[in-house]
Amino acid sequence: MRTLSLMAGLCLGASAWANVPANEPVEPIAPAEITDPAKVELGKQLFFDPRLSRSGFISCNSCHNLSMGGSDNLPSSIGHNWQQGPINSPTVLNSSLNLAQFWDGRAADLKEQAAGPIANPMEMAFTHILAIDVLRSIPQYRESFKAVYKSDEITLDEVTDAVAEFEKTLVTPNSRFDLWLKGDQQAITQTELEGYQLFKSIGCVACHNGPALGGNSFQKMGLVEPYETSNPAEGVAGLTGKDADRFKFKVPTLRNVELTYPYFHDGAYWKLEESVDIMARLQLGRKLSEEEIGKITAFLKTLTGQQPSFALPILPPSNNDTPRPQPFE
Ligand code: HEC
Numbered sequence: 589m590r591t592l593s594l595m596a597g598l599c600l601g602a603s604a605w606a607n608v609p610a611n612e613p614v615e616p617i618a619p620a621e622i623t624d625p626a627k628v629e630l631g632k633q634l635f636f637d638p639r640l641s642r643s644g645f646i647s648c649n650s651c652h653n654l655s656m657g658g659s660d661n662l663p664s665s666i667g668h669n670w671q672q673g674p675i676n677s678p679t680v681l682n683s684s685l686n687l688a689q690f691w692d693g694r695a696a697d698l699k700e701q702a703a704g705p706i707a708n709p710m711e712m713a714f715t716h717i718l719a720i721d722v723l724r725s726i727p728q729y730r731e732s733f734k735a736v737y738k739s740d741e742i743t744l745d746e747v748t749d750a751v752a753e754f755e756k757t758l759v760t761p762n763s764r765f766d767l768w769l770k771g772d773q774q775a776i777t778q779t780e781l782e783g784y785q786l787f788k789s790i791g792c793v794a795c796h797n798g799p800a801l802g803g804n805s806f807q808k809m810g811l812v813e814p815y816e817t818s819n820p821a822e823g824v825a826g827l828t829g830k831d832a833d834r835f836k837f838k839v840p841t842l843r844n845v846e847l848t849y850p851y852f853h854d855g856a857y858w859k860l861e862e863s864v865d866i867m868a869r870l871q872l873g874r875k876l877s878e879e880e881i882g883k884i885t886a887f888l889k890t891l892t893g894q895q896p897s898f899a900l901p902i903l904p905p906s907n908n909d910t911p912r913p914q915p916f917e
């Protein structure tokens with residue numbers, strides 16, 4: 589059975605976790621190491637700057653709200669002109685741990701990903717050239733880019749590089765579960781511990797493992813029983829055209845999952861308990877009791893870590909040369 593072979597693979601790989609005292613299939617999240625604070629600061633400004641959108645109103649933070657677990661808590665996002673997005677917005681928290689970006693993995697890394705939304709007509713709806721023109725018109729941005737990249741040009745490559753550098757700092761260490769992993773027996777309750785044991789013993793951990801409890805493989809949604817949805821997303825098959833990839837999605841991280849409702853790629857389920865029940869039935873062919881669901885849910889809530897915390901960036905003002913926003917067209 590697929591789950592069992594995945595589990596066996598996990599056990600064989602156990603030496604990789606030798607530094608974790610409890611030798612568990614989940615590793616603690618490492619705190620961010622900031623090597624280039626000026627670049628991180630610039631990336632932070634860009635992440636919060638709505639002038640990278642055509643309307644002058646939508647920033648990365650609009651759909652990946654860092655006050656709400658790095659997501660928008662909507663079934664699917666609202667983009668330019670109030671357009672309905674096609675898929676649920678995944679959290680940007682711990683996204684540096686993903687093997688690739690997007691539900692179908694079509695961007696290799698955060699830098700490649702960051703160019704997407706600016707020019708996506710349904711998201712920020714700008715052209716890259718216009719977005720760069722906005723930045724070039726603002727003297728403080730010119731100075732910051734020059735300080736970081738040692739050049740008078742501002743390029744898309746630099747913009748996405750800085751945004752990615754900032755996103756790498758958006759990790760959430762020191763969740764109660766991580767404290768437990770590091771040896772603090774009191775950090776989680778008996779019920780939460782039993783939830784974790786169930787999570788392992790029934791096989792959730794086959795797909796949700798590693799430091800992010802996900803983000804490291806593509807798996808079929810609806811392995812045992814099909815998932816009913818009106819959302820047309822095909823998963824990886826949308827890229828490869830292969831039937832075997834139909835409904836394969838990047839396994840989402842379960843870090844901070846308590847904050848990132850609604851759940852699944854179509855954002856159809858608001859209750860964590862419901863998504864645990866669905867996962868057990870559809871992925872593992874198992875009907876859990878209410879008590880078991882309660883325990884696993886309690887465990888999942890111990891995965892909420894320290895949220896990124898910093899002063900809101902104050903953005904340099906536009907000036908007479910800055911292209912004007914087009915909010916109503
Ligand atoms: C209008 C809403 C919206 C805006 C604005 C937006 N995003 Fe997203 N973002 C999404 C959605 C929806 C997805 C998932 C799309 C998919 O997988 O096909 C996504 C995916 C991502 C991912 C991949 C996460 C993962 O786990 O795969 C990252 C990282 C990300 N966005 C960062 C950004 C950055 C940086 C910006 C600003 C430059 C930005 N987003 C702007 C809605 C938005």
Ligand code: HEC
Pocket residue numbers: 591787790791792793794795796806807808809811837838839840841842845848850851852853854863864867868871872884
């Ligand atoms: C065979 C791999 C696999 C197994 C086993 C599995 N999952 Fe998942 N899990 C996924 C995939 C893939 C998704 C995304 C599905 C989608 O959005 O369509 C997902 C999504 C989730 C989500 C929603 C996360 C979000 O942000 O939308 C939760 C919660 C979850 N899984 C918990 C569990 C639990 C609890 C178990 C065990 C009962 C489990 N999973 C077993 C692959 C798996």
